[in-house]
Amino acid sequence: MLNNFNLPNMDKLKTIIEQFVDLLMPELTPYETSLYIFFLRSSFLKDETSLRIGKRTISEKLGQGIMGDKISYKQISKMLKGLEEKGCVKVGDTNRDGTLYTVILPDAIPLVAEKLAIVLDAExxxxxxxxxxxxxxxxxxxxxxxxxxxxxxxxxxxxxxxxxxxxxxxxxxxxxxxxxxxxxxxxxxxxxxxxxxxxxxxxxxxxxxxx
Ligand SMILES: [Zn+2]
CATH class of the missing domain: 1.10.30.50 (DNA Binding (I), subunit A)
Incomplete structure (x- = not known):
């Protein structure tokens, strides 16, 4: 899978990781961070911009993968609301397969874009x-x-x-x-x-x- 990355993609990935760690993570709670990474993993890294998923699946996947324990729907709702309010995820329609989430890459998130503008000014x-x-x-x-x-x-x-x-x-x-x-x-x-x-x-x- 990684072999399919050509150089421009690797550069883009590096930029995304840098902006994520340096500029976005300080704005997120640890739970929101985990969910954002999970969304990136499930959409962007699969060359998709959005994913449709239910809270049950989020709870299971996050529980196994990152958080160690099963997470309550209430916690997931709170994380989703946080990410949506901070402009990191766009929440779309819900059908029986789940809700459509579009992950916003760091440089398009207003909180991050503001910081990038300040960095540019300082230069x-x-x-x-x-x-x-x-x-x-x-x-x-x-x-x-x-x-x-x-x-x-x-x-x-x-x-x-x-x-x-x-x-x-x-x-x-x-x-x-x-x-x-x-x-x-x-x-x-x-x-x-x-x-x-x-x-x-x-x-x-x-x-x-x-x-
Ligand atoms: Zn002169």
Whole structure:
């Protein structure tokens, strides 16, 4: 069975396990965790997205497999309600073969998705306020002003926000460009489109003066 997994599937499985252990498990009770794993085992690992099962079967399977003892219907109802409320399982219709449960994979569970978004935000590292990070960007840009193309030095090197801070631009390395002091003071608070005519005029004046 495991031999049928190709690499992308293994990667997906790794991600699911990581997100499950790191982000979802802390939100679940041990009972809910067991039931969620059981649902994953009975659907996702069989290439199905949902399963139809009765509480009696859940009680038997969980009892044999994970929990050791037989579990009461009342406990199972509580676990199911918990998983449903936390967005881990969608409960569908019930017929005589049982109830239809759709397992939601960790990254689609709101509790987990929220945490993933926070992790992503934290990765947007601040390259603006820390001197050593600023220097990294000057090096990246080879100490040349992004706008006028002139060399900059420690004295007149600045970092310009491509999307200005007043328009929501962040201190990320993607949004920061090495700029000389003159160009930056012209570009300040404007988008490139807004600043372009002023920048060009200033660059031409500076070129004319240096000749
Ligand atoms: Zn410049």
């Amino acid at each position: 947007e590292e601040d390259y603006f306020t820390k001197p050593e990070k600023r220097k990294e960007l000057y090096e990246r840009d080879k100490w040349v002003c992004h706008y006028c193309g002139e060399k900059v030095t420690e004295e007149n090197a600045t970092l310009d926000h491509l999307t200005p801070q007043c328009k929501g631009g962040k201190h990320t390395k993607e949004n920061l460009k090495t700029s000389c002091l003159v160009c930056n003071s012209i570009k300040s608070g404007k988008t490139y489109e807004e600043a372009a005519p002023f920048l060009l005029k200033s660059i031409q004046e500076r070129k004319a003066r240096s000749h």
